[in-house]
Amino acid sequence: MSVEVTASTRTRPRTPRLTTLRDCALAFASGGLLFASFPPRPLWFLAPFGVALLVLVLTRFGASDRGEENPNRKALRLRGAFGYGLLAGLGFLLPLLPWVGEYVGPGPWLALSGAEAVFFGLFGILTVILARLPLAPLWIACAWTLTEWLRSSVPFGGFPWGRLAFGQAEGWLLSLAGIGGAPLVSFAVALTGTGIAALAVALTRRLPTRDWLAAGAFTVVMPILAAVLWPFVPGMGSVDDAAGDRKVVVAAIQGSVPRLGLEFNAQRRAVLDNHVRETLALADDVRAGKQPQPDLVVWPENASDIDPLRNADAADAIDAASRAVGAPILVGAVLVNGDRTTTNSVIVWDADNGPQDRHDKKIIQPFGEYLPYRDFFRHFSSYADQAGNFVPGDGNGVVTAAGIPVGVATCYEVAFDRALTEAVRSGAELIAVPTNNATFGDTEMTYQQLAMSRLRAVEHGRVVVVAATSGVSAIIAPDGSVQESSSLFVPTTLVAEVPLRASTTLATRLGPIPEIVLCVGAALALAGAHGGRGGARRRGGIVGGGGGCCHTHTGAGGDT
Known part of the structure; x- marks a missing residue:
């Protein structure tokens, strides 16, 4: 994520508090979009936009290389990313899970929502770390899979409720379940969302054509694959x-x-x-x-x-x-x-x-x-x-x-x-x-x-x-x-x-392998981000090719 300091940014008024409040509201709203995509509402198409909005809020945290060298700045940046992710999780889970406390009061509902929102905070941290790698939309989507796997596993055996895949029963991406199960469908939603975020950055920042073409490819690759697979999904009359x-x-x-x-x-x-x-x-x-x-x-x-x-x-x-x-x-x-x-x-x-x-x-x-x-x-x-x-x-x-x-x-x-x-x-x-x-x-x-x-x-x-x-x-x-x-x-x-039916789908035969591959992909990307923090960061970006993540402007006023 490159930084451009210009004369105009130096004259901007100091509004860090308003900026933070704005981003908090947007992060919470991103969770609201995820909630709105879940049944009984037929608004499944909102889920990628919820992911995209959260990623755009998080990648505003791309600090300058000087900030990266400052441990205090880096720690502050990661804490902020965790906070925004946590807010998104609350915006999603609080309206999704009130049934937990339907007859036992709000305590269990609020406690569960808060505990599960921590995993969204972790996603926020991972997004900031991965945002400046080449092919960043791919790695950030893998990070979403990693955090879904974690919250489906721990504590007490995990709580998978609210996985992105479970909001897509009416959606175009459902056919992917026959290939990679729920993990692949969730990944497809996340990748579409990170692609939308990258495309928004490329277009609004007027980045080179190769950048918005790369972002567009991330946005459409999974819907195209799902469309190709639909003719092969068996129906009620399918008997061999x-x-x-x-x-x-x-x-x-x-x-x-x-x-x-x-x-x-x-x-x-x-x-x-x-x-x-x-x-x-x-x-x-x-x-x-x-x-x-x-x-x-x-x-x-x-x-x-x-x-x-x-x-x-x-x-x-x-x-x-x-x-x-x-x-x-x-x-x-x-x-x-x-x-x-x-x-x-x-x-x-x-x-x-x-x-x-x-x-x-x-x-x-x-x-x-x-x-x-x-x-x-x-x-x-x-x-x-x-x-x-x-x-x-x-x-x-x-x-x-x-x-x-x-x-x-x-x-x-x-x-x-x-x-x-x-x-x-x-x-x-x-x-x-x-x-x-x-x-x-x-x-x-x-x-x-x-x-x-x-x-x-x-x-x-x-x-x-x-x-x-x-x-x-x-x-x-x-x-x-x-x-x-x-x-x-x-x-x-x-x-x-x-x-x-006696035959089995590829998803049944592969079992957890797609999820393992996606989680390993996230882990390798994190290792690469940690090991190559110099040139790799300057070369990469959420747009996916070269250029910066958002080309964040930092001026004397502190507005970003």
Whole structure:
């Protein structure tokens, strides 16, 4: 990032405070653009502009080479970059995550938003370091992938909610999920955004033609690749008999709950009865010829919070439902272990043979299904002791029902790449996402989670059946399109003929490799920035070829 000191800049008034306030507002607004790009709003195209605005704010910090040689100036610059990134994270996460505190107050929502915004602050630091390297837009986009991987991994197993990819279920870049999964889609959004930032700099600074052509290339390369890939994304009618594909009829039951909130489990039998009642109604429609005979029925997470392996009444009710509908049911149930811990399980229940197969949720939610450091956190919230005592399972995520291998990702698990990658690699030909959103009320959470399921459908080339206690339930085609869906808080049954697919996508076969490559790219770029801080910085820039990042003007007045 080169610096040009001119006579005109020396006469500018001193307005560093106004400049800082302006940039703080812009950084926060960049997070607001990211939020606006997420469901239920169909404004996915705002995400690259949110990234671009943040990068433009951050690269204003390009100090002169003299500043780089001054440790105090450099430290101040990096602290400022962290602060701007943090503000962007808050602008994004505060409106994205209020469902966390829907029934437990604002404390957990604010704490989680603040903790996750720290990773955006880290991105701010990385952006400033990388901004003057050659091909800077590429390395900054890699840095976004690195920070998304970090916050999806730590602490307490990470929190992937709000990855850029999860806002692109309606977008042009979704087809990239079949190549590199969620990491590649997030990278594509980030690269498009850094390209837009570089193009804005090149055009407003009237840089050489090669610079704005290079920036334009970064802006359009991923959308062009995504467009080329779309014809190869399988749809609902895509069946390859030679590969062992076939069609089956599945049903998703949304029984709803007696009331919303944390106390809905106080009426656990009513929740079970709702799902039994809806399944019996489906059986009546099948007998009347109004619905096709299902091969498989999917109930939501927590459809039976009464352990049916220990409670004969619950087992009898599930038996009756399975026998009436003539198909096995995937039953979401809470099971009590011998040591009084619990597992969040999905049981394959067949009326003739009882429970047959089972998936115990492997990725359980901290501060919800279990509480790390319980004795410590109970000092901060009266709700701490309401956190569960669940323990994770250790299977491969696949259950078999009526000869159908089904990959199961229970609620929170769908946000994690590894859950369904392992299941599909282990032979799953259909994906089920049983979920319980009743504890989050009438918030955007269920739409955000539905978008994750849509991305997973494209990522693995599988139909995804979402069964929710209170909505939104859905049948999702392998191209991510929603074939059928329910309303919130209304008992509903969705029935569809869907393809089973035995073939796997490149994303499934590669697994975490694309993310590893992008993270390694960021690490190597950081190493290069640290090792070649002299000439490389002067040669490079966010524009991508030569020239400076923003050609920041620094004068006696301190305006930048």
